[in-house]
Amino acid sequence: MSGEIYQELRHSLLSGEPVGLVLVTRVADEVAALTPLASKLLVRPGATVLGTLGEPELDRVASRDALAMLERGVSGTRHYGSRGEARREEIEVFVESFVSPPKLIIFGAVDFSRALVDVAKVLGFVVTVCDARPVFATRARFPKADEVVVDWPDRYLEQVGPSLGPRDAVCVLTHDTKFDVPAIIGALATNVGYLGAMGSRRTHDKRWERLLEAGASEDDLRARLMSPIGLDVGARTPEETAVSICAEIIAVRSGRAQGAMTPLRDGSGPIH
Amino acid sequence: MKEILSTVDNWLAEGKRVAIARVIGVEQSGPRDPGATMAVSEDGEVAGSVSGGCVEGAVVTEALEVLATGVARRCSFGYSDDQAFAVGLTCGGTVHLLVEPLDW
Numbered sequence: 001m002s003g004e005i006y007q008e009l010r011h012s013l014l015s016g017e018p019v020g021l022v023l024v025t026r027v028a029d030e031v032a033a034l035t036p037l038a039s040k041l042l043v044r045p046g047a048t049v050l051g052t053l054g055e056p057e058l059d060r061v062a063s064r065d066a067l068a069m070l071e072r073g074v075s076g077t078r079h080y081g082s083r084g085e086a087r088r089e090e091i092e093v094f095v096e097s098f099v100s101p102p103k104l105i106i107f108g109a110v111d112f113s114r115a116l117v118d119v120a121k122v123l124g125f126v127v128t129v130c131d132a133r134p135v136f137a138t139r140a141r142f143p144k145a146d147e148v149v150v151d152w153p154d155r156y157l158e159q160v161g162p163s164l165g166p167r168d169a170v171c172v173l174t175h176d177t178k179f180d181v182p183a184i185i186g187a188l189a190t191n192v193g194y195l196g197a198m199g200s201r202r203t204h205d206k207r208w209e210r211l212l213e214a215g216a217s218e219d220d221l222r223a224r225l226m227s228p229i230g231l232d233v234g235a236r237t238p239e240e241t242a243v244s245i246c247a248e249i250i251a252v253r254s255g256r257a258q259g260a261m262t263p264l265r266d267g268s269g270p271i272h
Numbered sequence: 273m274k275e276i277l278s279t280v281d282n283w284l285a286e287g288k289r290v291a292i293a294r295v296i297g298v299e300q301s302g303p304r305d306p307g308a309t310m311a312v313s314e315d316g317e318v319a320g321s322v323s324g325g326c327v328e329g330a331v332v333t334e335a336l337e338v339l340a341t342g343v344a345r346r347c348s349f350g351y352s353d354d355q356a357f358a359v360g361l362t363c364g365g366t367v368h369l370l371v372e373p374l375d376w
Contacts (some may be wrong), residue, residue: 002284005376010281013274025296025346025370038344038372051376075307077297094296094370096307098273270301 005042005050012044012098019044019098020070022062024053026092031082035091043067058084058091066095073099073167101126102167104249105160107153107183108174109136112198115238116171117145119246125169130156132179153183161190169194169249171229175203181210188220194249196229198241204228226252231261273309279319280311280374289314290374291335295322299350301365311374314339323349323367334371344372 012019022041035054041063042050049063061084069076075096081088104120106113109131117127121144128147131137137150149156153172164170170187172180172195180197184207187195199207204227211221230244231251251257264271273294283290295308303324310320310328312335321328327349334347350366 002290002374003376006374009273010277013277023294023296023370025368036344037346038370040376077306094294094306096273096294 005040008042008044008050009098016100017044018070018100020066021096021098022051022053022066023094023096024091025077025094028082028090031090034082041066043070045070053091053093055083058082060084062093062095066097069095070097070099073097073165099167102169103128103164104169104171105130105156105164107131107170107172107179108176108198109133109138109141109148110173110175112173112238112241114142115242116173116245117142119239119242120169123246123250128160131174153179154186157183157186157190161186161192164190164192166191166193167253168192169196171245172197173229175199177207177210180207181214184211184225185214185216188216188224194226194252195224196226196245196248198229199227201228226257273307273320276309276311276320279317283311283313283317284374289339291338291371292374293322293331293335293369293371295367296346296370297368299366299368302367304367310335312336312339322369327367331369331371334369338371339373342373342375344370346370 009019009021020043024035024037024039027035027037039053040051041053041059043063043066053059053062058080065078078093078095079089080091082090101124104125104127106116106129109129113129120127126146128149129137129142129145130149130151130153132152134150137148139148142148170192172183174180175198184197212218226248230241231247233244235241235244248257280290291312293310295304295306297306304322308322310322310331312318312332316332318332322331338345348366348368
């Protein structure tokens, strides 16, 4: 009943491997015989393209574009001529990129980290807790974390930093400048999309000075560092704070973390 | 799509035919982004969603017709004042779907 494309898509989704689906969503009448509605291609990096849109040149162009979109983790609509020509409209496709889940690295194996692991898992993050102190960074203290690592933040980021991208997040919760500063400096050297650091206003001010002394650029810090971390929802407990941090991660990703965040009731404009 | 796989697997294992409805475009406001997927079995069972619950009932009807004819179709659900009783998104947007039999 279901065929090879579904089986391979299913396999990739379950194993977390990147996969892209090209789906014909509109087709001009004169080419519908060659390229029926719902024709599809399945693309995976380094693997053979499955399926066909009915015309080899169209397959070549569409799969090339879909692989490029998969690399950037974006989905969207594209238009082609019947033989894959650009700037033509005979064929509309929807390209869906299924990419691996976003990563969250938490530096500091503290109580707030445990709550943050729990909330971030609800949002689908793959979560790593990293702390240089082996007594704190234990699997038993963070049962829901995907990984618990005993290492210094800067050394760990040297290793995994290149894999971090715009969908990923780094939260620095140690409260200790000797861990905080190298963690933040290390994270600024990556393309991570969200970087936040916990601390009171006072901690924040002192840490800011240390970061500048350590060579961080003020422009970089202002543009990228969310510190003190979290949205101002009045959180007190570790769990409430975790919700406030995750809400900020969502707000940064969706470009809403500028200026005052207000209840939807008190704003205007579109919600979605 | 991942969230509907286990349910779809169960239906397929029971020998049921399945239709997939996928959001392929949203105009203005829409509760689910393109890529949101809903599966409908030939018995009218549902997994996943394509809106906030506004149009799922109509999508089941479309999906059952698609299974009956075996032919994929594109359909859109919007909102306008002169269609006060038609199915639509209460948020004022339009959602475009492709509904197809899972035969690939």
